[in-house]
Amino acid sequence: MWNKRLGVDLGTATTLIYVNGKGIVMNEPSVVALAKGTNKILAIGKEAREMIGKTPEYIVAHRPLKGGVIDNYEITRKMLTHFIQSTCGRSIFKPDIVICVPSGGTEVEKRAVLDAAYHAGARKAFLIEEPMAAALGAGLDIAEASGNMVIDVGGGTTDIAVLSLGGVVISQSVRVGGDKLDEAIIRHLRKKFNLMIGERTAEILKIEIGWAVPPREEKAADVKGRDLVSGLPKMITITASEVYKCLSEPLSSIVDAARIILEHTPPELAADIGEKGICLTGGGALLHGMDEMIGKALLTPTYVAEEPISCVALGAGKVLDNLKSLREGFLYTKRRNS
Template identity: 55%
Template sequence: MEKMMEWGMNMFSIRADMGIDLGTASVLVYIKGKGIVLKEPSVVAIEKNSNKILAVGEEARRMLGRTPGNIVAIRPLRDGVISDFEVTERMLKYFIQKAAGSTLFKPRIIVCVPSGVTEVEKKAVLDASNQAGAKSTRLIEEPIAAAIGAGLDISKPSGNMIVDIGGGTTDIAVISLGGIVVSNSIKIAGDKFDEAVVRYIRKRHNIMIGERSAEDLKINIGTAYPRKKEVYMDVRGRNLVTGLPKNMKISSTEMLEALEEPVTAIADAVHSVLERTPPELSSDISDRGIIMTGGGALLYGLDKLISERTGVPVKVAEDAVSCVAKGTGIALDSLDELDNGMASADRRRAY
């Protein structure tokens, strides 16, 4: 009987604790004892007339730019924050239930948010999570989660610098003693990379390409620093003069030109945070280097560009895309130690 009770308690703990990386581009869910169990795009397809959700995640992403007039595929988060509360709540509910595999227990949840969010934006995330079925919700700032997920020991009195490049925001932070000392969050990240590619090809070639095509170009031949060997990729778009479909070949050199503005803005923002960092912590960072996380960290040569701009070694974390989700999940075991980087629904200060 005791073993059955122990098994039941273990099942409860596995299902009750959940860390969520609620990103502009994708949602990752970490379940205690299991690791990352879900990774899907932050996209929802809705039937306009009935407001019925037709698809969520990857299935909905495939509908982007391909839906008939009565169906709309939307991304309910923009620039790292909720832009459509109701759709975000429904999306979260779907992902929570899918990840948990059961609605028997209400999970305790930690959700990560960009470091620059306002109290109103924090409350929106808390409310959306709680209304989506959480027993309780805490928030953790993305740089803290990213640092934990990257395997850094942030509890010591030494400086660690994280640059987390997601879909909507780039979060830059210097962390010491479990808290953020200096930080900046800018709304330039993966989405802005895609937009820059669309603009460049429209201006340079008079061709309009879709969001998914721009993302494919970014992932496959995107470049932030000159490559030793030129690479190419075919892309299809619509000729803005004739209105007809057209195939063309894009080079990595063109991608370098297309992405110059957003990647330079990120490098400048990192440099600015370093300038505001206390000398003792700057010395630590010079020795240890800057750690990059998030999907945007995988852009070819971005680490070299930032290193060249700052004069500090830069390293892309192992499994950079999953660092925030992993850190959010690991933080489930360390809530008391991480109070400096968190806010909870029941202990939130009123502003």
């Protein structure tokens, strides 16, 4: 019997699904629009994301994952079911699924993800830690006796790990990611300009003029929002330098965590990392100057993977074909009736 194999990057901001033989077939925002009071699902994915900050009173646009973990189990289960059925159709053959989880996730959080996968229709479900999947997706040879370091900057978490011989030597997950960067921009504009903006506006600012290092070119952007004093629409102009300053604090948490990982890495593996460099994956890796900031702070060459946003999903998709090469006990699974 032939079963589809799915690699799922169930992210705080975005869910990507990889199908064996086809590649990444789905890239949708992890957002669900609900009818207030009844919790009836009105939209999922891109359509629901467009509603954030723009819905009437009776509609709530909800992100069921926060900080890389499930915040609302029921909504997450329905969202995952929708994505899997959209990918596989209503086939009688249930798929085998590998889902990525943050390296610092608790057993309770992991069980919640597994339960959601089985309720969504999985025949078998496995978990793999995000930095391991990111390394596989980035094309790193993690099976050899040599150190590799990956920093996966996602929407809700940043996962940092040193890998060798097909397993994780040391890792840490910090709940700082793209969402915290957006929040820093929102907080800065509210405090300095009395301007309230939404999540989407902050994200666009971050992408267009956000920098992790002092900007090489001084761009500016017009920002529209609501004046907190008058309550009326207001527009200001903000520079790239100002956005850089407000992003410095959350970014420093990522650097500090990466420094701790390096300090506790065995010297032989640290030497390998110094030679190979640190691999950045995840959407946060695309922030202007991210590799330069980490490279300077850790005195280690740092580079962005070829397809940073897709790395985790691509790695998850490779796992079922490489179970034997991964260290026993690294993958977690639970039978449906256990």
